[in-house]
Structures are given as structure tokens and as C-alpha cells.
Amino acid sequence: MKIIKKNVFEGLVDELIENDEREIIGVQSKDSKYVFDRLEKAEGLELDYDVTILPPKKYFMPQRETLVEYETREGLEMEPVNEVIPRIIIGIHPYDLEAIKQMDKVFADSPKDSNYLEKRENSVLIGVNMQQTSDWSFAGSMGTATVDDGYDLMLTDLGKKYAVEIGSSKGSDLLEKISEDVRDASPEEIDKVEKAKEEIKDEFDKELDFSPQKLPSLLADTYDQDDFWEENAEDCYSCGTCNIVCPTCYCFDVQDFSDISLEEGERMRQWDGCMLEAFAEVAGGENFREERAERYRHRYMRKGRYLYNRFGDIACVGCGRCSSQCVPDIADPTDIFNKLWRGKDE
Amino acid sequence: MKPEERPKAAFFDFAGCEGDQLQVANLEEKILDLLNIVELVSFREVMTEHSDDYDVAFIEGSITNSHDAERLNGIRENADVLVAIGACATIGGINSIRNVQDFEKVQERVYGDEREHYEAWEKAKPAKAVVEVDYEVHGCPIDREEFLHVVQSVVMGREPNIPDHPVCVECKLNENVCAFERDEFCVGPVTRAGCDSCCVNEGAICWGCRGLIDNPNEEAHEEVLEEYGLTAEEVIKKFDLYFAWQQEAREDE
Numbered sequence: 001m002k003i004i005k006k007n008v009f010e011g012l013v014d015e016l017i018e019n020d021e022r023e024i025i026g027v028q029s030k031d032s033k034y035v036f037d038r039l040e041k042a043e044g045l046e047l048d049y050d051v052t053i054l055p056p057k058k059y060f061m062p063q064r065e066t067l068v069e070y071e072t073r074e075g076l077e078m079e080p081v082n083e084v085i086p087r088i089i090i091g092i093h094p095y096d097l098e099a100i101k102q103m104d105k106v107f108a109d110s111p112k113d114s115n116y117l118e119k120r121e122n123s124v125l126i127g128v129n130m131q132q133t134s135d136w137s138f139a140g141s142m143g144t145a146t147v148d149d150g151y152d153l154m155l156t157d158l159g160k161k162y163a164v165e166i167g168s169s170k171g172s173d174l175l176e177k178i179s180e181d182v183r184d185a186s187p188e189e190i191d192k193v194e195k196a197k198e199e200i201k202d203e204f205d206k207e208l209d210f211s212p213q214k215l216p217s218l219l220a221d222t223y224d225q226d227d228f229w230e231e232n233a234e235d236c237y238s239c240g241t242c243n244i245v246c247p248t249c250y251c252f253d254v255q256d257f258s259d260i261s262l263e264e265g266e267r268m269r270q271w272d273g274c275m276l277e278a279f280a281e282v283a284g285g286e287n288f289r290e291e292r293a294e295r296y297r298h299r300y301m302r303k304g305r306y307l308y309n310r311f312g313d314i315a316c317v318g319c320g321r322c323s324s325q326c327v328p329d330i331a332d333p334t335d336i337f338n339k340l341w342r343g344k345d346e
Numbered sequence: 347m348k349p350e351e352r353p354k355a356a357f358f359d360f361a362g363c364e365g366d367q368l369q370v371a372n373l374e375e376k377i378l379d380l381l382n383i384v385e386l387v388s389f390r391e392v393m394t395e396h397s398d399d400y401d402v403a404f405i406e407g408s409i410t411n412s413h414d415a416e417r418l419n420g421i422r423e424n425a426d427v428l429v430a431i432g433a434c435a436t437i438g439g440i441n442s443i444r445n446v447q448d449f450e451k452v453q454e455r456v457y458g459d460e461r462e463h464y465e466a467w468e469k470a471k472p473a474k475a476v477v478e479v480d481y482e483v484h485g486c487p488i489d490r491e492e493f494l495h496v497v498q499s500v501v502m503g504r505e506p507n508i509p510d511h512p513v514c515v516e517c518k519l520n521e522n523v524c525a526f527e528r529d530e531f532c533v534g535p536v537t538r539a540g541c542d543s544c545c546v547n548e549g550a551i552c553w554g555c556r557g558l559i560d561n562p563n564e565e566a567h568e569e570v571l572e573e574y575g576l577t578a579e580e581v582i583k584k585f586d587l588y589f590a591w592q593q594e595a596r597e598d599e
């Protein structure tokens with residue numbers, strides 16, 4: 001563990017903004033909320049934020065992205081596209097680092113998604129331990145309030161200085177630039193960081209009443225409780241917000257857009273979500289999940305069971321974005337999971 | 347496409363503000379691209395000629411009296427493809443606010459003492475309430491890019507890509523702070539996306555100009571609006587700015 005003064009860290013960030021060819025991204029405020037966005041000055045960083053509107057996955061899988069450009073002037077010519085902007089992303093919370101780790105597995109699975117993977121490889125992730133928690137988060141219950149890896153550098157606020165954990169050479173390379181101002185952490189400082197990490201785990205208002213490891217079997221047993229799912233889905237708009245803001249949702253829709261000249265066009269992908277009515281519609285108009293309640297149930301099944309069965313991860317990291325942004329307030333995983341848990345023996 | 351193969355297109359206006367035709371006139375350099383795929387034979391915004399020989403008819407404005415309806419029927423007979431453009435033509439638009447108001451008062455407000463001389467329906471209707479409509483370009487006013495996309499689809503005989511999900515999708519993709527988190531109200535959760543949530547991006551709310559999605563959860567939205575502090579009457583007003591005709595049509599189904 002290393003220690004650097006905050007003003008040194010800010011100086012480093014400003015120097016990177018000024019001279020590094022990579023794009024520097026940081027958490028900043030937007031109205032009353034926070035977002036990851038391009039940083040103009042280190043001053044703009046808000047590292048004591050609670051949660052951002054969208055997770056940082058937008059840098060590896062943009063909301064809208066061109067995959068192929070084509071021309072039809074002289075027969076069909078296609079050119080694959082991957083716009084990779086190397087980036088340093090500052091201020092990622094542990095639950096989002098865990099989500100990125102999960103997404104890395106998903107996109108590296110065959111068929112490999114090079115559009116995601118190349119962007120990911122060209123990113124440096126600077127994490128920060130939480131100082132504030134969102135009212136909706138339950139990262140403490142999901143084991144994602146802190147992480148041991150998944151970052152290139154990890155910061156912990158110690159008042160006038162940051163404790164910095166090094167996760168990779170991409171991270172330590174950044175510290176090279178300020179090597180004179182970096183020192184080893186003292187045993188007391190290390191204890192402080194450990195204590196801060198222990199304490200944050202109890203700072204969450206929302207909680208799961210049981211171990212998340214029990215989710216896959218709980219959800220298998222409750223899949224058929226149609227009344228439960230229907231009742232809870234009654235107010236659902238099928239607006240997809242709970243998918244779009246989720247750091248572990250990765251579905252997308254691919255469409256071709258031809259230019260008005262009709263001679264060229266592009267194939268684009270855009271984020272999609274299983275809560276949207278057209279999501280499970282296949283050619284011919286058949287819809288696998290026509291009812292709101294079926295789609296509603298599907299999301300919880302994905303988060304707590306399906307992805308576990310495939311990749312071994314509980315695909316909810318407890319960030320609370322879905323519940324905080326669902327207008328009718330029916331998307332809180334702790335609410336649904338705890339209700340199912342309490343009802344399981346009835 | 348060879349110039350002589352281009353379908354002939356004509357614009358017609360009914361009760362509306364011509365804001366949509368203005369959007370087309372303002373296509374700037376893209377107007378040439380448009381002219382590459384259609385031949386304009388009637389377009390009041392930019393030309394004085396008029397022709398009754400057309401394949402594609404673009405209809406702007408809502409239908410508010412029997413004279414309008416007759417004219418629209420004539421256009422339908424003449425055209426191979428009929429495209430409604432703008433909220434007035436697709437969903438009744440702003441004009442349909444009066445559908446839920448006292449008709450006599452509306453007439454008095456609009457025509458004053460002359461109201462006897464004007465024949466007007468009690469309710470403003472979209473084109474599809476009168477004739478069969480083949481394509482729709484939503485919005486008030488329409489989006490130029492979407493207009494071009496629909497024209498292209500018409501020419502190629504394809505289904506255009508028009509979203510059937512709520513504005514919230516685009517609003518979240520754009521990472522806006524939700525109106526409900528700013529102590530405001532919004533009908534985005536029941537309104538058809540496709541405008542890139544432009545009003546919310548500018549710090550406003552969605553008023554619903556693109557009309558309801560095919561399967562909106564209006565009941566939930568009414569409850570939610572009430573929960574967030576609107577009175578029942580205000581909730582109805584929220585929905586009536588653009589949705590009056592659509593809501594009535596849904597109830598009749």
C-alpha cells in the first residue's frame with residue numbers, strides 16, 4: 001500500500017488531462033446526481049459520491065455503437081468498426097469493479113466480443129472506496145462493498161491523503177510519474193484502511209435477509225409463484241430503466257440503418273433490456289415473454305440465478321440503481337428477494 | 347435511383363400549424379438527398395405549383411370537420427401510399443385537447459360570434475380515424491432524421507424502425523436526471539420513444555407529443571402521478587395535452 005497527498009494526486013490528474021493522450025474520465029456531479037464523464041480539471045472530481053446514474057460499462061459497451069459500415073455502390077462492401085478510445089477512468093466504486101469483472105467474463109466467452117474487449121483492454125480503472133452509500137444500495141449484503149482486485153489502482157480517502165493499492169502494472173505506471181511523492185504506507189495507515197473497509201459494510205440501509213449464495217435455489221423454487229410475480233409487476237411500465245442502469249445488464253439490439261442515399265449505411269447496436277415489450281419478440285411476431293409479469297420475473301431470475309448457472313456469479317452487485325430510478329418503485333431486489341425468502345416456507 | 351423512377355410526392359395540410367412541413371423545408375442539404383428518392387409535385391412551403399398526379403401523400407394536421415374528411419378521402423383514393431406526419435395527423439395532437447372540453451365554449455373561444463358559420467366536429471381526429479394510413483411520422487414537430495427514414499422505408503417498401511418502448515429508455519441512455527427526481531412530472535413512461543428524449547435532455551419534461559406506446563400502463567402511471575402529489579384532475583390534464591384522442595380510442599376498443 002502506498003500513500004500520496006491529495007494535492008499530489010490532483011496534480012497527477014491535471015497533468016494527465018494536459019499531456020496524456022488517453023481520455024481522462026471521472027465522477028462528476030450532474031444536477032443533483034453523479035455521472036462518469038470526461039474530466040476537464042481534477043477539481044471537477046467528486047470522489048465522495050454515492051452512486052452514478054449509469055455505471056461505467058458505457059465506456060466498454062457504449063449506449064449506441066457502430067459495428068459495421070457498408071456500401072452498396074459496387075456490390076456489397078462491409079467494414080467492421082470498433083472505435084476504441086483509450087481511457088483512464090477515475091472513481092469506480094467496488095460494486096462497479098465487481099460488475100466489470102463479471103462483464104469481462106461474459107464478453108470473453110465465445111464468441112468473443114472484440115468491440116467490448118478491446119475497449120476494456122485499453123482502459124485503466126482507478127477505483128475508490130466508498131465514503132457515502134446510496135439509500136438504495138445493499139452492497140454490504142452482496143459482498144461487493146469492498147473488493148480485493150479488479151482495479152489498476154484503488155484509492156481510500158484518509159483525510160488529506162489517499163492510500164493507494166496497486167492492482168496492476170497499468171496502475172503502477174501511473175504512479176511512476178510522481179514517484180518522488182509516493183511513499184509506503186505505515187502500519188497505522190494500513191490499519192486505518194482496513195478499518196474503513198470493515199466499517200463501510202455496515203453502512204447500508206438496505207439488506208438482504210440471507211446469504212446471496214442461496215438466491216439460485218430460492219429463485220428456482222419460486223419461479224412458479226405466478227400470483228406473486230403478477231402482483232408485484234402490476235405497476236411496471238416496461239420502461240427498461242432497471243435494465244439500462246444496471247451494471248450487469250449487457251443485452252443489446254442490432255439494427256441496420258441505411259443512409260438516405262440508399263448506397264451506404266451502418267449496422268449499429270444499442271442497449272436493450274429484457275423488460276421492454278419487444279425484447280423477446282422474434283421474427284413472425286411471436287413473443288416469448290408477452291406478459292409484464294413474465295418479463296418482471298425474468299429480470300430477477302437473471303440477476304439471482306441464470307447467470308450464476310452459466311458463469312458462477314450472482315449478477316446483482318447491490319448498487320441500488322434499478323430501485324432508485326424505477327419511477328413506480330417496484331424494482332428493489334432486496335424487497336423482492338426478502339419477500340420470497342420469508343414466503344418460502346408458507 | 348433513376349430520376350424517372352422516383353415516386354411522386356405531395357404534401358397536404360389540415361388543422362395544424364405547418365410546423366412539420368417546415369421541418370421538411372428545413373432539411374437543408376439533405377433536401378437534395380430527399381429529392382433523389384422522391385419527386386415533389388406539391389409542397390406549399392417551397393413551391394407554388396400543384397399537381398394531382400402523386401403516388402405518396404403526406405398529411406399534416408388533424409381532421410376537424412366533414413369538409414376535411416371529404417378532402418382526405420379524395421387524397422386517399424388518389425395516392426398509393428398515405429403518410430401521416432406530425433402529432434396532429436397521427437394522434438390528433440394538440441387539437442385534441444378540445445375533445446375533453448365543453449364544445450360550445452371551444453367554439454365560442456375560437457370563432458366568437460361567427461361560430462354559426464363554421465361547421466366543426468366536436469372532436470379533432472387523426473388521419474387514421476378517417477382513412478387508412480400506411481406510415482406515420484410521430485412528434486410535434488416531427489424529427490427530420492426520422493422523416494427521412496420513413497420516406498426511405500416508403501420508397502423501399504419496408505417497415506420503418508419506429509420504437510415501441512417508452513421515452514424513459516432514451517432518457518436513461520442519455521443519463522438524464524429523471525423528472526420525478528427533480529420534483530417534476532413526466533409522461534415519458536407511457537410515451538413512444540424515438541425523439542432521443544430531446545425535451546428531457548434540455549432539462550424539461552416529456553409532454554407526450556409522440557403519443558402513447560402500443561401497450562402503455564396508464565393505470566400505473568395515473569397511480570404514480572397521484573402518489574407523487576398530483577390531484578386526479580391534474581393527472582387527467584397531464585394526459586390530455588396529446589393523448590385525448592388516443593385514450594378515447596383505447597377505451598372504445
Ligand code: SF4
Nearest residue numbers: 236237239240242326
Ligand atoms: S420495474 Fe420499474 S424500472 Fe423496471 S421496467 Fe418496470 S417500471 Fe421500469
Ligand code: SF4
Nearest residue numbers: 246316317319320322
Ligand atoms: S439489479 Fe439493481 S441493484 Fe442489482 S446490480 Fe443491477 S441495478 Fe444494481
Ligand code: SF4
Nearest residue numbers: 362363365432433434
Ligand atoms: S403536429 Fe405539431 S408541428 Fe405538426 S401541425 Fe400539429 S401542432 Fe404543428
Ligand code: SF4
Nearest residue numbers: 514517524525532534
Ligand atoms: S424524465 Fe420522464 S422520460 Fe425521463 S426517465 Fe424520468 S419519467 Fe422517464
Ligand code: SF4
Nearest residue numbers: 541545552553554555
Ligand atoms: S420528449 Fe416527449 S414531448 Fe419531447 S419530443 Fe419526445 S415525446 Fe415529444
